[in-house]
Amino acid sequence: MINSEEFTAMHWLMDIVQNVDAGLLVLNREYEIEAWNGFMENHSGLMAEQVRGKNIFNVFPEIDKKWFLQKAEPVFILNNRAFTTWEQHTKLFHFKNYHPITGIVDYMYQNITISPIKSVRGVTDKISIIVYDVTTVAVNKLLLAEANQKLERLAQRDSLSGLNNRRHWETLIENEFLRCKRSKINASLLIIDIDDFKQINDNFGHSCGDSVIRDVSNQIRSCQRETDYSGRYGGEEFAIILPDTSVQQALNLAERLRKQIEEQSFMINGEQQSVTISLGLAEFNPEFKDHIEWINAADSAMYESKKQGKNKVTINKQQNS
Amino acid sequence: MSTSELSEDYRDCFQEITNVAMGQAADKLARFLDVFILLPVPNVNMLQPSELAMALSAVNHDESVSAVCQGFIGSGIAGEAMLIFNDSTFQEIADLMNADSDDSNQLELEILMDTANILIGTFLTGLAEQLEVRYSLGQPSVLGRHVNIEDLIKINEKRWKQTLAIEINYKIEGSNINCDLLILFTDDSLNILKQKADYLLE
Amino acid sequence: MSISILICDDSSFARKQVLKALPSDWQTNVFQATNGSEAVQMIPEKNIELLFLDLTMPIMDGYEVLDHLKKTDTNCFVIVISGDIQPDAVERVKKLGAIGFIKKPVNKEEIETLLVEFGLLVRQPL
Numbered sequence: 001m002i003n004s005e006e007f008t009a010m011h012w013l014m015d016i017v018q019n020v021d022a023g024l025l026v027l028n029r030e031y032e033i034e035a036w037n038g039f040m041e042n043h044s045g046l047m048a049e050q051v052r053g054k055n056i057f058n059v060f061p062e063i064d065k066k067w068f069l070q071k072a073e074p075v076f077i078l079n080n081r082a083f084t085t086w087e088q089h090t091k092l093f094h095f096k097n098y099h100p101i102t103g104i105v106d107y108m109y110q111n112i113t114i115s116p117i118k119s120v121r122g123v124t125d126k127i128s129i130i131v132y133d134v135t136t137v138a139v140n141k142l143l144l145a146e147a148n149q150k151l152e153r154l155a156q157r158d159s160l161s162g163l164n165n166r167r168h169w170e171t172l173i174e175n176e177f178l179r180c181k182r183s184k185i186n187a188s189l190l191i192i193d194i195d196d197f198k199q200i201n202d203n204f205g206h207s208c209g210d211s212v213i214r215d216v217s218n219q220i221r222s223c224q225r226e227t228d229y230s231g232r233y234g235g236e237e238f239a240i241i242l243p244d245t246s247v248q249q250a251l252n253l254a255e256r257l258r259k260q261i262e263e264q265s266f267m268i269n270g271e272q273q274s275v276t277i278s279l280g281l282a283e284f285n286p287e288f289k290d291h292i293e294w295i296n297a298a299d300s301a302m303y304e305s306k307k308q309g310k311n312k313v314t315i316n317k318q319q320n321s
Numbered sequence: 322m323s324t325s326e327l328s329e330d331y332r333d334c335f336q337e338i339t340n341v342a343m344g345q346a347a348d349k350l351a352r353f354l355d356v357f358i359l360l361p362v363p364n365v366n367m368l369q370p371s372e373l374a375m376a377l378s379a380v381n382h383d384e385s386v387s388a389v390c391q392g393f394i395g396s397g398i399a400g401e402a403m404l405i406f407n408d409s410t411f412q413e414i415a416d417l418m419n420a421d422s423d424d425s426n427q428l429e430l431e432i433l434m435d436t437a438n439i440l441i442g443t444f445l446t447g448l449a450e451q452l453e454v455r456y457s458l459g460q461p462s463v464l465g466r467h468v469n470i471e472d473l474i475k476i477n478e479k480r481w482k483q484t485l486a487i488e489i490n491y492k493i494e495g496s497n498i499n500c501d502l503l504i505l506f507t508d509d510s511l512n513i514l515k516q517k518a519d520y521l522l523e
Numbered sequence: 524m525s526i527s528i529l530i531c532d533d534s535s536f537a538r539k540q541v542l543k544a545l546p547s548d549w550q551t552n553v554f555q556a557t558n559g560s561e562a563v564q565m566i567p568e569k570n571i572e573l574l575f576l577d578l579t580m581p582i583m584d585g586y587e588v589l590d591h592l593k594k595t596d597t598n599c600f601v602i603v604i605s606g607d608i609q610p611d612a613v614e615r616v617k618k619l620g621a622i623g624f625i626k627k628p629v630n631k632e633e634i635e636t637l638l639v640e641f642g643l644l645v646r647q648p649l
Binding site: 038043136 | 394464
């Protein structure tokens, strides 16, 4: 027989459980709902009387039954608590979150705790489930990750050309060099320099020079294959890493690029002008000490193109088979 | 009946319900701060997504304006209450609340939250009583603090459907303190709200 | 003899509520006004003896109506029925001459008690 003090204490405890800012429900061994607090009522739109005695999977068909049983069965059998976070499984119940209008996610992200409840005979015949609304935490984390990704991309990109910037591109060529050395595969490096760029800047101004850079970059982007890495190496210098490509194959791409730019008329200062590029090709050589040697090889080939009258592709002499 | 228009009967009913809930909220705040609150006629309207975007944009573009949002859900209705403040009145509100703090940014945040809590909480409680519903309230949060308002509008403009909006302006007599309480109901709450109104209108 | 009463509130829903709360056996001529300005016009026009007045209305609010009635020394009982229940509101309204303040949503018993108190409604003892 409970005395009136205990009764009052139980009364306000029940009140707290009913109104606490987390979902609380109890399931029996058949996964039928035996308790359902205010949070669950308000978020599901179903009152306790409506769900009591019903099988939870019938009332909420959206629950991933297989996943949930995997979590809950061990609690019954092993008398052990189970936890799941939004990062493993975003939610158990499909509820609206508290920002249905100003929020940026459609539903409530949840952390769940499943605890065993022992009967008087010492057998776990019920489980309690606590549902925590962690939408704010989740959204913050997702936004942070997105922001970091954006930041990373910005740090890698050259803003004018839209290609990889020098710093990032050098990381790429270094990695490719090591990969080729390690796996004994082939790759080619193409270095590109805009002919007479200094004159364009001097005669027509820097904003014209900038638009030439943009146009050439666009051509490079359209010519390269998905697996190639292009970058802006210097003021008017560009480079493309072509993995798994022999120098002969690379030559086709290089020629195509050269021709495309030669044939394109650039609008400079309101007039159609022609722009050409000089290119140098160097295949990966296992004798190279490091990636710098490789770059130098392609670079000297490019200078050879300049010497030979520009608007040309030259393959590094030592590799001309 | 088309849901894009609110009939005069419904509008009038919601306005009157708002009137009472608003009076209750103002009464509590008035006693708490020992002031007199000037209550206007509340505005009840259906907002189209573009109008909602405009309202939020206004908060965004006026740098001296802050907004606190608090969500509510229960009994088939859900939505958000938004309290919109003019930052220049912070000091006055702080004085009224006898707030005391060294960090003025922290002070602003706390005042924002406390005032929002009182105004939103008491209004929503009053509303719940009138409509005979029960709901859970979320944590209040400052709009734009975590997500840029422009991004928020961009992401949501396609998502938003029409919203039932109740707008109340609270002014404290003898001061510059002036804030707007905007209650927004989700589109799917409308049917339940109309049912409740039907019951009261008969 | 019928008593002329005016219900002034911008909400037709609210006016209906007041109508429903009036004693059913009371002999009255009921008029309605949607704002204060209409009310001050109708009071002398229709010889209104009792006014049920809301406070928050457009164009001319309840306080302004009370003020006007006081200034023009109009002979009319006023019962304020409002959602604005701040302690100050009740005080102000009484100072301006209202005989009673009833909180919304209106309660039938409260109205009846007030009417009996001021002799506007006579209840025969059984």
